[in-house]
């Protein structure tokens with residue numbers, strides 16, 4: 254009987270340690286996320302984010318109107334990159350423009366609005382576009 258009590262106490266103790274460890278891990282993970290967010294809002298964009306931006310362009314309808322180096326319906330992304338330096342302000346500006354759609358900057362043909370594409374995705378695409386040299 255005594256042994257069972259000791260065993261139960263041991264199991265409870267292990268459980269407590271485990272829960273505590275998980276809490277610590279969770280705290281550490283959320284801290285990492287905060288650090289990552291700070292990095293992405295600066296002008297340095299990680300290679301991973303750029304690659305994601307590149308893939309998002311083909312997942313969405315962007316490439317039916319845009320090519321990298323030739324103007325089709327919309328301006329070539331290379332020309333967009335030439336016009337707008339890769340700054341945090343331009344990332345925000347163009348993200349808003351892609352979501353809202355618009356015309357008058359490159360000609361009379363308007364760009365369709367993209368209200369259903371998540372802003373974070375649009376931002377990655379914009380960051381990729383402005384990284385093209």
Ligand code: HEC
Nearest residue numbers: 313314315318326327355356357358359360362363364378
């Ligand atoms: C229906 C065709 C079409 C589609 C689809 C399209 N665009 Fe455009 N895009 C245009 C046109 C046309 C312009 C030029 C608008 C202007 O003159 O202001 C443009 C302009 C832009 C600009 C420059 C905006 C500026 O104000 O200088 C960016 C950046 C851009 N598009 C990104 C995207 C992204 C990212 C997608 C996909 C989510 C996309 N486009 C989908 C036609 C399109």
